[in-house]
Amino acid sequence: MSSNPPSNPQLRLTNVSLQSKIGFQPILQEISLEVQRGDRIALIGISGAGKTSLLRLLNRLNSPSNGEIFFEEKNYTQIPVVQLRQQITFVLSDSKLLGMTVREAISYPLQLRGLSEDDISQQLTQWTERLEIPSDWLNRTEVQLSTGQRQKIAIARALVIQPQILLLDEPITALDVASQKKILNILQTLSSDGMTVIFATHHLDLIQDWGNRLWYLLQGKLVQDYPTRQIDWQALKQQLMITQQQDIQEWESED
Numbered sequence: 001m002s003s004n005p006p007s008n009p010q011l012r013l014t015n016v017s018l019q020s021k022i023g024f025q026p027i028l029q030e031i032s033l034e035v036q037r038g039d040r041i042a043l044i045g046i047s048g049a050g051k052t053s054l055l056r057l058l059n060r061l062n063s064p065s066n067g068e069i070f071f072e073e074k075n076y077t078q079i080p081v082v083q084l085r086q087q088i089t090f091v092l093s094d095s096k097l098l099g100m101t102v103r104e105a106i107s108y109p110l111q112l113r114g115l116s117e118d119d120i121s122q123q124l125t126q127w128t129e130r131l132e133i134p135s136d137w138l139n140r141t142e143v144q145l146s147t148g149q150r151q152k153i154a155i156a157r158a159l160v161i162q163p164q165i166l167l168l169d170e171p172i173t174a175l176d177v178a179s180q181k182k183i184l185n186i187l188q189t190l191s192s193d194g195m196t197v198i199f200a201t202h203h204l205d206l207i208q209d210w211g212n213r214l215w216y217l218l219q220g221k222l223v224q225d226y227p228t229r230q231i232d233w234q235a236l237k238q239q240l241m242i243t244q245q246q247d248i249q250e251w252e253s254e255d
Ligand SMILES: Nc1ncnc2c1ncn2[C@@H]1O[C@H](COP(=O)(O)OP(=O)(O)OP(=O)(O)O)[C@@H](O)[C@H]1O
Pocket: 020, 021, 022, 023, 027, 045, 046, 047, 048, 049, 050, 051, 052, 053, 054
């Protein structure tokens, strides 16, 4: 956790920028930060601030135009991408099952790691119980699931492999409040056991008491990186609302 004396960071970004291929304005600008093992980070910012882009860089779906990213002090460029993604997993808000049933989708990452059928079955039972996924969902395909149900499956599929770092992009927006709280609690427990979680969201109320750290992105810049206990949430919500309104006004004045 960040509150412990800092050891070698698990992740380190040095002056990372991401240039847009279509616009002049960089998507991310000179981001430098360090992440300690077990950090629970809420990543916030208005639409277009760069949250998804930053998560994509951390999952190596994109590479920085400038700057470097290190995982356990090893440069990302030196780590085979498959190996990296076995340790750093990304959950999108609209993950697809790609024609698989729920059972197949959750089992697949375990098959890729060469687990026996018995071990896969044990993990499947453990995680479906923990996430309260009813057994009658297991034979369903994507079209037979609601958006919220699909989000739950995407989280299960990421958690079965117990990654070192879990990246989440608005992962529980479509779930009911009780399910959201349950998942946030599970993530909190897992992070206490050492899993790092980076959670991008617009819903400050949801993550206010959840994280130990907050990153605030504004126009691709990391403008705040604070322990959550130092945050004035009311002021932050107001600041976000004002930024959002300014953004809309800028758009309107360009039309
Ligand atoms: N593939 C791309 N090509 C060009 N520009 C892109 C691309 N993807 C994103 N952008 C731009 O990068 C900026 C950041 O987008 P990003 O999706 O990272 O923001 P975000 O904070 O995740 O937004 P939201 O909260 O709406 O999901 C936006 O201005 C967007 O238009």
